[in-house]
Amino acid sequence: MKRIGVFICHCGVNISNTVDVKKVVEEISKIPSVVACADYQYMCSDPGQDMIKKAIKENQLDSVVVAACSPRMHEPTFRATVSDAGMNPYCFEMSNIREQCSWVHLDGEKATKKAIDLVKSSVARASLLEPLVSQGVPVVPKALVIGGGIAGIQTSLDIANSGYKVYLVEKEPSIGGHMARFDKTFPTLDCAACILTPKMVDVARHPNIELLTYSEVESIDGSVGNFHVRVKKNPRYVDMEKCTGCGSCAEACRLAGRIASEFDMGLGKRGAIYVPFPQAVPLRYTIDPEKCLFLKHGKCGTSPKCADVCTTDAIKFDDKPEFVEFDVGAIVVATGFKEFSAELKPEYCYDKYPNVMTGLELERIFAPSGPTGGKPKINGKEPKRIVFISCVGSRDKKVGNAYCSRVCCMYIAKQAHLLKEKIPDADITVMYTDMRAFGKGYEEFYERVQKEGIKYRRGNAAEVYGQDGKLFVRAEDTLLGEPYELEADLVVLGTGLTPNPLAEGIGKLLHLSLSSDGFFLEAHPKLRPVDTVIDGVFLAGVAQGPKDIPDTVAQASGAASHVVNLLSKDEIFAEPTIAVVDEDACVGCKTCMLLCPFEAHEFDEEKGVMKVNAALCKGCGSCAAACPSGSIRMNHFTNDQIIAQLLEVL
Amino acid sequence: MGKSVKEILIDGNGYACIQCGRCTGSCPSGRECSLRTRKLIHMARMGMDVIKTEELWDCTTCFTCQERCPKEVKTTDMIIELRNLAVEEGYFPTMSDVPKIIIKSLYDTGAGQPLSPEVSKIRAIIGLKKEAYDVSTNAETLKKFQRLLDGLEITKKGGLR
Numbered sequence: 092m093k094r095i096g097v098f099i100c101h102c103g104v105n106i107s108n109t110v111d112v113k114k115v116v117e118e119i120s121k122i123p124s125v126v127a128c129a130d131y132q133y134m135c136s137d138p139g140q141d142m143i144k145k146a147i148k149e150n151q152l153d154s155v156v157v158a159a160c161s162p163r164m165h166e167p168t169f170r171a172t173v174s175d176a177g178m179n180p181y182c183f184e185m186s187n188i189r190e191q192c193s194w195v196h197l198d199g200e201k202a203t204k205k206a207i208d209l210v211k212s213s214v215a216r217a218s219l220l221e222p223l224v225s226q227g228v229p230v231v232p233k234a235l236v237i238g239g240g241i242a243g244i245q246t247s248l249d250i251a252n253s254g255y256k257v258y259l260v261e262k263e264p265s266i267g268g269h270m271a272r273f274d275k276t277f278p279t280l281d282c283a284a285c286i287l288t289p290k291m292v293d294v295a296r297h298p299n300i301e302l303l304t305y306s307e308v309e310s311i312d313g314s315v316g317n318f319h320v321r322v323k324k325n326p327r328y329v330d331m332e333k334c335t336g337c338g339s340c341a342e343a344c345r346l347a348g349r350i351a352s353e354f355d356m357g358l359g360k361r362g363a364i365y366v367p368f369p370q371a372v373p374l375r376y377t378i379d380p381e382k383c384l385f386l387k388h389g390k391c392g393t394s395p396k397c398a399d400v401c402t403t404d405a406i407k408f409d410d411k412p413e414f415v416e417f418d419v420g421a422i423v424v425a426t427g428f429k430e431f432s433a434e435l436k437p438e439y440c441y442d443k444y445p446n447v448m449t450g451l452e453l454e455r456i457f458a459p460s461g462p463t464g465g466k467p468k469i470n471g472k473e474p475k476r477i478v479f480i481s482c483v484g485s486r487d488k489k490v491g492n493a494y495c496s497r498v499c500c501m502y503i504a505k506q507a508h509l510l511k512e513k514i515p516d517a518d519i520t521v522m523y524t525d526m527r528a529f530g531k532g533y534e535e536f537y538e539r540v541q542k543e544g545i546k547y548r549r550g551n552a553a554e555v556y557g558q559d560g561k562l563f564v565r566a567e568d569t570l571l572g573e574p575y576e577l578e579a580d581l582v583v584l585g586t587g588l589t590p591n592p593l594a595e596g597i598g599k600l601l602h603l604s605l606s607s608d609g610f611f612l613e614a615h616p617k618l619r620p621v622d623t624v625i626d627g628v629f630l631a632g633v634a635q636g637p638k639d640i641p642d643t644v645a646q647a648s649g650a651a652s653h654v655v656n657l658l659s660k661d662e663i664f665a666e667p668t669i670a671v672v673d674e675d676a677c678v679g680c681k682t683c684m685l686l687c688p689f690e691a692h693e694f695d696e697e698k699g700v701m702k703v704n705a706a707l708c709k710g711c712g713s714c715a716a717a718c719p720s721g722s723i724r725m726n727h728f729t730n731d732q733i734i735a736q737l738l739e740v741l
Numbered sequence: 742m743g744k745s746v747k748e749i750l751i752d753g754n755g756y757a758c759i760q761c762g763r764c765t766g767s768c769p770s771g772r773e774c775s776l777r778t779r780k781l782i783h784m785a786r787m788g789m790d791v792i793k794t795e796e797l798w799d800c801t802t803c804f805t806c807q808e809r810c811p812k813e814v815k816t817t818d819m820i821i822e823l824r825n826l827a828v829e830e831g832y833f834p835t836m837s838d839v840p841k842i843i844i845k846s847l848y849d850t851g852a853g854q855p856l857s858p859e860v861s862k863i864r865a866i867i868g869l870k871k872e873a874y875d876v877s878t879n880a881e882t883l884k885k886f887q888r889l890l891d892g893l894e895i896t897k898k899g900g901l902r
Contacts, residue, residue, distance in 0.1 A: 438809060482761070482811070488811060488813045489810070549762075551762060551763050552763070553762070553763045553764075553765070553766025553767035554766070554767060565766045566763075566766040567764075567766040567779060569762040569779060572777050572779075572780055574766055574771050574777075
């Protein structure tokens with residue numbers, strides 16, 4: 092018979108106020124296998140833990156049961172305690188008599204009876220527990236960062252500066268992301284390009300960073316410490332080695348100035364061969380295969396002009412996709428966001444009138460490198476009456492976005508300020524639902540903008556309509572309780588942030604979960620905001636949820652520190668509480684393979700049986716429950732152990 | 742028995758309202774009269790006498806506010822239910838005779854808005870019977886219907902008899 096020690100915790104008064112702890116000790120002591128049983132006010136405290144260690148040695152215990160709070164709280168604590176005393180940590184069993192007993196019951200007598208039953212069932216399970224040993228897996232000291240916006244840039248630089256190799260994959264021809272589109276940043280009014288481009292250049296010349304732009308992650312196999320990644324480099328039709336970025340090809344292109352520029356939100360024009368913006372990194376040209384006459388029709392006048400003018404012979408019309416494969420130990424997902432599609436709110440007439448524009452479009456109008464050279468002009472004229480509408484696509488269940496986008500209140504304040512600066516006699520009104528100026532220096536900035544003469548009217552805009560060539564906005568001033576309307580030369584929609592649809596594929600490759608807002612789900616909203624439930628995969632920036640630049644950079648550095656923490660280990664130890672296949676009983680039906688959410692099951696062609704990848708298995712038990720031949724055993728949760736536990740409470 | 746104001750608020754998702762005012766800003770009636778949809782929701786939530794307000798009866802139930810509400814508050818549905826409650830409690834608008842006229846018409850003809858001669862003409866043109874088939878076409882049915890209305894004390898509450 093196994094020798095078991097049982098320790099009952101009072102949890103201050105959390106348990107002992109409802110459960111008669113002495114009575115539990117008395118009853119449990121009667122079980123023949125229980126050779127030591129005691130109670131203590133705080134079992135998790137140092138004296139409490141010492142009590143357990145002493146009892147293990149004095150009574151030569153085989154297993155220990157602690158009846159206290161939830162195992163999510165203190166199982167790791169007590170596993171370490173028994174380990175210290177020389178016991179295998181998997182011979183420890185926890186009984187939850189707080190969350191599942193004292194906290195949820197009022198009747199002390201019944202609660203005590205339930206606590207006794209719960210502890211008895213734990214003792215039954217403890218007598219069947221077996222020692223388990225974790226397997227060490229070596230770690231590849233490299234990282235993959237997906238997404239080259241400010242989040243991906245910061246994470247990559249931090250990891251690379253710690254001495255580890257980083258592969259940074261970006262789908263666009265240049266890194267920089269949305270931040271590269273901004274003119275100035277709130278609330279300090281730093282020029283976005285001035286603070287971003289030096290970091291972009293640092294990425295390009297960092298010896299530890301391999302930059303893969305115009306590329307997409309095709310597949311990711313393996314698990315924490317050993318991911319195998321395959322990246323597709325899309326053909327640029329320009330030789331990256333030969334191109335000097337001089338730009339004479341773009342000037343010569345027959346379609347120069349005739350294609351809507353994605354970077355300028357369609358407001359500016361580019362040619363078929365282009366760089367997204369002048370400070371692009373890498374500063375190498377790309378041919379748009381959807382637009383280029385030669386690539387589409389095989390003919391461009393008598394000969395393609397870009398190739399004619401290129402002095403380094405860099406144009407490569409026969410360019411093909413290339414595939415790069417490498418191994419990494421950790422992955423950071425920094426896939427950013429997509430601006431809310433304003434046409435989904437038809438009452439704001441975004442589709443109908445060119446002087447209704449989104450916040451991101453106005454950023455390009457402000458930018459000195461933008462389509463109007465930084466001068467705010469609408470149809471060639473300076474707008475004098477300007478209305479900002481907040482919460483467009485945010486806090487709006489009609490379009491499926493219940494969340495607040497967190498940046499719009501402040502970017503509207505910034506844009507209103509910039510417009511007032513450029514057009515001092517402009518009449519600017521901000522129609523807002525609630526004002527959310529929560530960051531450092533934000534409230535002060537909001538106050539400054541109001542003092543500059545920007546009118547903040549509480550109550551969100553109901554609709555925009557045009558009449559006789561004029562544009563009007565209708566709203567209620569909710570402080571007055573009166574509806575009103577304003578004529579406007581320019582209406583700016585404070586469009587929110589939505590999940591990047593292109594990140595969906597990445598999420599599937601990595602088996603990431605989404606939170607109800609559609610952004611990637613972190614492992615814990617407060618205490619593990621940069622981790623995911625998949626070991627070795629981390630989140631940075633808006634991919635995890637709307638946030639501004641300071642928060643994005645902070646989270647990116649947080650993700651980098653977790654990556655470095657992981658990569659600095661020679662070996663990592665996976666939990667041994669996983670599925671094990673009995674090769675003699677397995678018939679190779681593959682039911683488990685279809686069910687496994689982590690793709691941990693592989694079919695062994697030679698033996699005709701399944702095998703489990705210990706590093707991928709999370710021990711969820713789906714396979715064991717479904718196996719028709721009962722040949723999958725869950726370590727630490729065997730049928731015998733569970734049945735013994737159940738029989739005690741039935 | 743109908744719903745209480747609280748039940749109306751719960752069923753109409755009224756507690757989700759963030760008082761943004763898109764309802765009032767969208768309201769075609771509100772531009773011409775004192776109806777402030779947002780204010781009605783606010784009054785209901787604050788336990789004020791919303792069913793005694795005259796504005797409750799100014800809504801044309803065009804549903805624009807409900808269509809546009811970002812928090813899926815069923816503003817128009819709630820107004821209709823608040824009116825039901827108002828009638829049940831004996832509060833009829835004093836500023837407007839329209840509800841009384843409608844009830845009288847309903848009692849006399851079985852239709853809240855009986856067919857006008859113009860509509861009858863159009864019906865004839867498109868090949869429909871001049872009279873629509875409803876309770877008013879059969880005297881006996883109409884009598885039963887009136888008994889039903891009497892039982893519900895609607896005419897009494899409306900101050901008609």
